[in-house]
Structure formats: structure tokens, C-alpha cells
Amino acid sequence: MATMTDVARRAGVSVSTVSYVLTGTRPISEATRERVLAAMAELDYQPNAMARGLASRRSNIVGLLLPLTGRGLGATETAFVTGATEAARQAGYHLMLCSVGTDDSDELQTLATQRLLDGFLVMEVQLTDRRVDLLRKLQVPFVLIGRTEDADGLACVDIDFEQTVDDAVAHLVGLGHRTLAYVNHSEASLASGYGPARRTAAAFEAAVRRHGVEGLMVPSDDTATSGRQAIRRAREQSPELTGVLVMNENAALGILTELRETGLDVPGDVSVVSMVTSEVVADLASPALTAMTSPGAALGAAATRALLKRVGEHDTSTYQELLPCVLEIRGTSAEARKH
Amino acid sequence: MATMTDVARRAGVSVSTVSYVLTGTRPISEATRERVLAAMAELDYQPNAMARGLASRRSNIVGLLLPLTGRGLGATETAFVTGATEAARQAGYHLMLCSVGTDDSDELQTLATQRLLDGFLVMEVQLTDRRVDLLRKLQVPFVLIGRTEDADGLACVDIDFEQTVDDAVAHLVGLGHRTLAYVNHSEASLASGYGPARRTAAAFEAAVRRHGVEGLMVPSDDTATSGRQAIRRAREQSPELTGVLVMNENAALGILTELRETGLDVPGDVSVVSMVTSEVVADLASPALTAMTSPGAALGAAATRALLKRVGEHDTSTYQELLPCVLEIRGTSAEARKH
């Protein structure tokens, strides 16, 4: 393995000159630059990442804080990770997966103090999140995927839930539906103050009022079975219901099954719009789900860019970027039946 | 940020003594060890990962070579990643996600030569894989998830496809099915020599022969639509077909839809067993899919353990570990109809 000293000797310059060629920190004449580059090529030189990191106090690695609960990642999260990895790579950075629980402060502190990582991308952000306080105290650059209660002084990238819900409701109302149900996340997450659940709940209420239609919200777990129960409950409470907005994918599929088995046609009798849904899952259903496709990869890329900017420029300003899900009309939404 | 020098001064010993306490490389008396540990605690000392890496030529990071194609990761892959991350963490290692294309030798070479990673986990292994040759040439420890054509001298961890197919066929035959179809991966992947496709094809043929039943194989892309076409084709060729084994999840859901719309009952008329399927996806269907659940997390953990062993002990022997998928009987398989 060739080192910088080898390159310097071969090119007949000092090591510092080689370093300047590599980093561009100081001007180097065209002639010697070429000699150095040639020497590197001949020796198959690759800078040693550890040595570089030690000397420059930069690892060029960012950590992705992702509590791996064991139940796996959904398509949205996966897309996010993919997008982030790709964006990091393009900027010459690497992404390290850090499976640290949301409340495992010790583990996170170790990780952040080791000087192995230049910054953090924080996923699965709670409304009040201990990791945020810790990272802030430690003065480590970080960007949240999601938002805390008070986002002041923080950098966040998140789905624009308000816009997304509003677009979905507008779509259904535009098709003539006058009585809507929103199948949200579970009661538990609503109670614990889970951001997306809270925000969409509020947004749904606002949208419904603004459009002057009836709206009913019911909670559901993220399983097909729970989705079936939810839609049954919704139809009991409000039998004239023709438009359904549903937060999570598995519940959405359960709802389709339940409606079909009740003898109702989708989208003939009832229209269903799924939120924050990936294309893959949408196509699993038959007919394919009309859905608000989550901008997973775009979010990941945006978050990474924001983080790298903070790392590079010691930027520490408040920053917020919200991306809406985009409506993909497929087979489960149609004009409301006239009566 | 406290350094080792600070700790040494505080404990009244030399830096090397501190280092020995930390690494256990040389014996240290109980008394000074305690003094050193106390000093560390008082100073909130954390070893600097870069310095340690430079001096010891070990980063304690392993790379996960995962071509992120943009179409996202399935549940099995995700579980794998999760399992690997967790296993690495428990051994004091970290996992770095490396999105490197299967034929991007330059990128991989850079990565491996940088001395940033102690070893590699290689996913999406092709039957003949250029990455394998490169890593071998570079003398970097690595473990494959999957198998190449010639696995001699390599370390591989993979699904035991032969066993899995055999178990699935045995399940269907045990229920009285005498004519089976196997909906495999696409024609293209079969032609390109994709391992799982080839291996399951051979295993299916063998199992069918061994059990003395009829078997037909049809290819399908990994989409619901393609699954529907595949089952239609299979029933044309072999109308008395009552048992279906299907390789990929999306196709499996398509098959259920197609059968239902043809007026056939599952599992009353036809039994369907899905292979290498995660629980989440299995539950999406109604009735839930009887499936061979892939041991994603276990595979990831096994691969990581194997890799760390090689890294630590400069072990370079041939190694192979195969884990079968386990049969989860749910709602899509039942006794064959008597006639």
C-alpha cells in the first residue's frame, strides 16, 4: 500500500505539496500537479481514510440514527435511506447505519463523542425527543427527519402532511364525495403525540371544514385486520360515507378487502385514497390504490444535503423543508355515485 | 474533549498504561486499572475512533455492499440489513451502507483500498460476480450473501433453497395435491443465471420427481400483473393444477387476485404457497398467505458473525452456512378437493 511519502518521493516534491494537490487547500502550479497526479496513478495511491480523518478531524461519514425495532422498514423508510446514501455518496461522504433506540442516550453519546461521525441524520423523531437535546448539547451537526414539538433552532426535513391531506381531500371532494372518513394511525400513537398522526388529524379536520363536507376520523393499527375493523366502525357511525382516506398501507389493503367482502364495489361505491404510500404497495392491491406517494428518496437526499451544508460551513441556523406527497390516481377512486 | 494523555496525567500513569487498560493487550495491576478507569469516568473520556483506527489498522467498521437500484428494498433484504447491523453492534462493530453497483469495480476498489473498512458483506451476489474477484485480489475479508457459481475458497451465507422448495412441495403433496405449478422468477433472471432462480428450478424438478407428482414451472416478473398472467398460462397448460408454489411476493398477490376473479376459491380449489416471503406481506393478502418465511435477520446476523471471525483471526477458510425458510401455514393452503 503506497503512502503519501511514496508519492512525494516519486514526484520529487514534499509530502505537503502532495497533500495540497489532493485537497486543493493551497495553489499548486500546473506542472507539479501533473507530476504528482502521475505519481499517484503509477503507484495506485489511495489516501488512508483513518489518517486523513485523524489529521483533519473529519471522517466524511455521517450517521443515520434509525431505531431498528425488528419489525422491519417500510418502503418509505427504505427509500429514504436509499436517497440519503446516494446523496452522501455524490458529495464524497459515506453513510453509517446506527441502530440506536430513541431513548438510548448512552449509546448515542458514545457514538457522538467517538469522533467517528461528522453529523447525524435522525429518523423516527418523536414530538419530544431526547436525542435532539443530547445532540444539541454535544454540539454535533444533525438534521431531523420529522419534527419535534418545538422546531426552533433545529434543522428538519419532513413530509408536508397538511398539504398532503388537503390535496387528498380536495381530490375526493372534487369527485363529488360529501362524506369522508380518515383512517389514521393507532389511538396509542395519537395519544403519545406522534407527529404525523397529530398533524394529519388536525389537517383533516381543517380540510373538511374548508370544503364544507362531513368528516369522521377513526384510528387503526398498521395491520390489515385492524384496517378492516376501522372501516366497519366508520360505516356504522356514518353509513352514507363514500370517501376514505387512510394513513397506513396495511390498513388500506385491509379496508379494500373488507369493503369487497361486504359487497361494496371500489371505486364504484366507495373511493379509497391511501396516504404516504409507496408505489410497490399501491400496485399490490387490485385495483391498484390511488395514493399520495411519499417522497422518500427526495426527503433522504434533501436531509443529507442540509446536513452536509451544516457540517461544512458550521451552519447552525434554523432550517425547515417540507415536501408533500404527490397524488397518483390509480384504480380506487372515482366519481361519487349520483343519487 | 479529553484525550488519553489527560487520562494518563490524571491517573498518574503513562499513556501506554492507559492504552493497555483499554485494550487489555498487556497485564495491568488491579490497583492502577481502577485508578485509570476512575480518571476516565471523571473526564468523560472516549477514545478517538480515528486515532485508534490509524494506529491499530482497524476501523471496527464493516461495509455492506448493497446495490441500491432505486426500486427499494424488500422486506427480506431489510430484515437482513437489520440483523447484520444488530449483530455488528453487539460485537462492537459498526455497519456502513455502501451503495456500489455490482459491476462498479472502480468504486469498490477505492472503497476497499481506503482502509476505512475492515471487511465486507456482499449482497445481491451474481453467479459470477466481479466484486468477488476484486475483493479476493485485494485480500480484504468478505462474506457473500448468496453464492457464486464456484464457491470454493469463499465464505457464503445463503438461503437453503433446495430444502425450502422441498419442504414446500412436501407440504402440498401432504395435503393431497398431485399437480403442482412453480411460478419462478422471470425468464430473464433464469437466463442470466440468477442463483435463486436456477437453484429453485432444479430443486422443484427434483422434489416433484421424488414425490411422484406432476410439476410445471412458469416464469414471472415481480409484479402482481405478471403473476396473474403466469397463473393463467399455467392453468392453460395444466388445467388439473391444484397446488401453486410461487417465488416472489408481488406475483403471489397477483395470483390470488386472478384465481378469485376466475371464480376459483383459495384454498378450496387451489392452494398457494409463497416462498421467501416476509410475514408483513403474507398478512397483506386475504386470506393470509401460507408462506415459507425467509430467515432475513438470522441470515444477516450469521453473515456478520462469519465476517467478524475472518477479520479478527485472519481466517480465510471456505465456509458455508445455509438456512432454510420456515413454513408458516396460514390461509391459502388446504386439503386438495376429493373427486
Added chain:
DNA sequence: ACGCTTCGTCGAAACGCTTCGACAAAAGCT
């Protein structure tokens, strides 16, 4: 009491890079 090994510790030399101050040489001003 004598050498001999074992134990516990120290000092110093790596590890391979970045970065700072210094300094000729070249270039830009009046």
C-alpha cells in the same frame, strides 16, 4: 543468596495524513 523468568510499567517510535509558518521567486505597484 543466586540467577531466572514473569509482572507491571514507561518512553518513544510509529501510523499516514493536514496544516501552519517560513521563505525564495515571480509579479505588481509607484
Added chain:
DNA sequence: AGCTTTTGTCGAAGCGTTTCGACGAAGCGT
């Protein structure tokens, strides 16, 4: 022409560890 900048390069001092050789102090067998 003389003076100040700017440009291009060098040497050396870190960065915070690990690791190796050395060495005094114990512990052992005889």
C-alpha cells in the same frame, strides 16, 4: 529601480492512538 504582494513550495509540528523494547521489582527454584 525599490518596495510590497502574491504564488508555489518546503519542513516540521501536530492529530490521538497502539505497540515495541526496555527495565526495575517481585516471585521462583535450588
